[in-house]
Amino acid sequence: MTFPTTSVTDAVGVPHSPAKTAEVQAPKPLFPFLDLEAQFASIQDEVMAAIERVMKSQQFIMGQEVQDFESEIAALTGAGAAVSCASGSDALLLALLALEVGPGDEVITTPFTFVATAGSIARVGARPVFVDIDPKTYNLDSRLIEPAVTERTRAIIPVHLFGLAADLKAILKTAEQYRLAVIEDAAQAIGARYHGSQVGSLGTFGCFSFFPSKNLGGAGDGGLVTTNDPALADRLRILRLHGSRQKYYYEVLGTNSRLDALQAAILRVKLRRLEEWTRGRQERAARYRALFAERGLEKLVTLPSVPAGRVHVYNQFVVGCRERDRLREFLRSRGVPTEVYYPLPLHLQRAFAYLGYKSGQFSEAEAASGRVVALPVYPELTEEHQSAVVRLIAEFYGFGS
Numbered sequence: 001m002t003f004p005t006t007s008v009t010d011a012v013g014v015p016h017s018p019a020k021t022a023e024v025q026a027p028k029p030l031f032p033f034l035d036l037e038a039q040f041a042s043i044q045d046e047v048m049a050a051i052e053r054v055m056k057s058q059q060f061i062m063g064q065e066v067q068d069f070e071s072e073i074a075a076l077t078g079a080g081a082a083v084s085c086a087s088g089s090d091a092l093l094l095a096l097l098a099l100e101v102g103p104g105d106e107v108i109t110t111p112f113t114f115v116a117t118a119g120s121i122a123r124v125g126a127r128p129v130f131v132d133i134d135p136k137t138y139n140l141d142s143r144l145i146e147p148a149v150t151e152r153t154r155a156i157i158p159v160h161l162f163g164l165a166a167d168l169k170a171i172l173k174t175a176e177q178y179r180l181a182v183i184e185d186a187a188q189a190i191g192a193r194y195h196g197s198q199v200g201s202l203g204t205f206g207c208f209s210f211f212p213s214k215n216l217g218g219a220g221d222g223g224l225v226t227t228n229d230p231a232l233a234d235r236l237r238i239l240r241l242h243g244s245r246q247k248y249y250y251e252v253l254g255t256n257s258r259l260d261a262l263q264a265a266i267l268r269v270k271l272r273r274l275e276e277w278t279r280g281r282q283e284r285a286a287r288y289r290a291l292f293a294e295r296g297l298e299k300l301v302t303l304p305s306v307p308a309g310r311v312h313v314y315n316q317f318v319v320g321c322r323e324r325d326r327l328r329e330f331l332r333s334r335g336v337p338t339e340v341y342y343p344l345p346l347h348l349q350r351a352f353a354y355l356g357y358k359s360g361q362f363s364e365a366e367a368a369s370g371r372v373v374a375l376p377v378y379p380e381l382t383e384e385h386q387s388a389v390v391r392l393i394a395e396f397y398g399f400g401s
Contacts, residue, residue, distance in 0.1 A: 030335035031376065031385045034213055038380040039277075043269055050265035060261050069264040070224070072271055073208075076191070078201040079226035081233035084259035085240050088187040088209025091223035092120035092157070094257060095183045095205040098235045101126050101154050108148050109157040109185075110140040111345040111357075112365040117159055117185050118346050126154070128355065130347050132362040136305040138162065138318070138372070141364070142170035149174070155181040160189035160199050162341070162374075163215070163281075163313040164306060168194050168202050175203075183207060187223075190216050191278050193311035200226040210259075210267055215281070215315050216274050218263045280379025281314040284386060288317060288375065291390040300397050302371075316341055317377035321393075324371050330396045336389055339374045 040047065054065060066084055074082040085091050101107060103125035109117055111130040118128040131144040140158045156175055158166035168184075175182045182203035186192070190208055192199045200206020210222035227233050235252075238245055243254030289303055302320035306312045318341060321327055328338050345365040347357035359366070375389055 027333065027335050029337045030388065031337075031381070033337035033339060033376050034378050035380045036212060036217070039378075043273065046269045047266055050269050051262060054262050054265045057261075062258060063261050065261040065264040065268070066259055069259070069268050069271070072268065073224055074226065076271070076274075077198045077206065077226050079198075079206060080228040081230065082224055082226050083233055083236040083240065084222070084224045084264065085236075086223060086257040086259065087221040088207060088211060088223040089116035089120060090240075090255075090257040091187075091207035091209070091225045092116060092183065092185065093123055093255075094236055094239050095207055095225055096120055096124045096126070096155070097239050097254075098232050099155060099181050099204070104152060105154040106150060106152040107155045107157060107183075108145055108153060110159055110161075110365070111347040111362050112138060112342060112368055113159045113161065113185070113346065114187070114342070115346065115349070115351070116187075117157055118352065121157070122352075127152075128346075128352070129153070130355075130357065130362060130365075132364045133368065134167075135364045135368065137164055137166075137307065138368055139164065139166040140171070142167040142174070145171065145174050146177075149178050149180070153178065153180060155183055155204075157183045157185050158203075159185040159187075160192055162304070162318050163189045163192055163315040164304070165189065165192050165194035165199050165310045167307075168199075172202065181205070187211075188214065188315035189313060190214070191274060191311075192313045195309040201228070204229070204232070210263070213315075215278060215313055216267060216270055218267050218270075220260075220263060222259050222263045222267065223257075224259070277379045278313050281377055282312070284377050284379070284381050285312070285314045285317055287383065287386055288377070288390065291387060295390060295394040295399055297390070297394060297397065297399065301393065314377050316374040318372050318374045320368070320371045321373060322371070324373050327393065327396050328373060331389070331392055334392055336392055337376060340372065341374055343369055345369050 070082040070084050101124050105126040106129045107121045107126050108129045110133055112133045121128040129148050131148050132141050134141045138161050158171050160166055184200055184203040184206040186199045186206050187209035189199050206226040208224045210218040225236055239254040240257045243250045243252040346352055
């Protein structure tokens with residue numbers, strides 16, 4: 001029997017034929033964008049021992065591993081309490097639920113971020129209110145927050161994007177003036193500092209993600225909320241357990257959002273290496289800066305801006321450049337992996353069309369979406385590989401081969 005020829009649809013929904021797929025297939029990357037295998041190799045014995053410890057205990061839900069991990073994160077961040085949960089997305093959701101944010105309320109945030117930031121606001125029935133970003137840091141422009149405050153505003157969610165703290169002093173000042181909560185989205189920024197303080201310790205809440213690609217990543221999803229308010233911490237603990245303090249008795253309507261003991265045990269192993277790994281990322285960021293300077297590329301490639309008083313932890317090393325998409329294709333064709341965070345700001349996404357925002361309304365976020373590209377950055381990245389990345393970028397722009 002002869003079957004009709006059918007097309008194949010790729011990951012972004014563009015139809016193509018099987019023959020064309022073979023023609024445009026990229027060469028195998030010379031090195032990974034993020035080398036989690038190398039990371040695991042360095043801690044394999046410790047991780048397997050931690051897993052065995054949990055398996056022998058058969059305590060998989062909550063328990064001592066989770067409590068110890070929470071205590072260790074509270075100590076790291078300097079926050080009064082740390083309450084773990086199932087994901088970074090749930091961390092944001094639980095923070096909003098703890099504040100009883102809901103229909104009729106507004107929460108100010110950035111359109112240049114991962115969808116969970118604004119998605120959590122929408123999920124509780126509130127309205128995300130976007131303001132534009134600072135073009136140098138890509139973080140929320142603190143000068144634009146106050147004009148966006150209305151009588152419905154309940155909170156501000158600044159994102160510590162790519163591992164750099166937002167302008168917290170100005171944000172907290174506005175929040176205090178209008179009696180607003182500040183929920184720090186620190187999903188990409190564990191260990192980052194703002195004038196000596198750890199992110200997640202200054203706002204009403206700090207929300208963290210332990211997705212595998214994060215600086216502190218688990219073997220799956222995981223999240224955590226920090227707070228200095230004991231009453232809010234207590235409410236978070238109830239909300240993550242279906243609204244229950246005592247089994248089968250429910251004080252509020254909560255959800256099921258718990259960090260598995262296996263994840264907590266693995267994260268505790270990794271937490272002991274976090275400071276070392278952070279230094280490794282910072283050293284490679286410094287190496288990129290030196291390599292770009294050697295090639296004289298500063299006017300063509302905008303390197304990450306780090307304002308005084310802030311410590312960047314480089315979950316991503318994001319640069320701005322001309323002809324971004326052509327550059328990415330050039331690098332891809334030569335085996336160098338890159339990523340784009342984020343190709344379309346949230347106010348232009350179909351999921352948020354109901355908010356009524358238009359193209360051009362947040363020009364800096366839109367411009368950033370068209371020019372940013374993330375280069376590989378992780379502790380195991382070699383000088384040889386970084387030199388190859390910068391050499392190829394220089395070649396693309398006609399600065400030698």
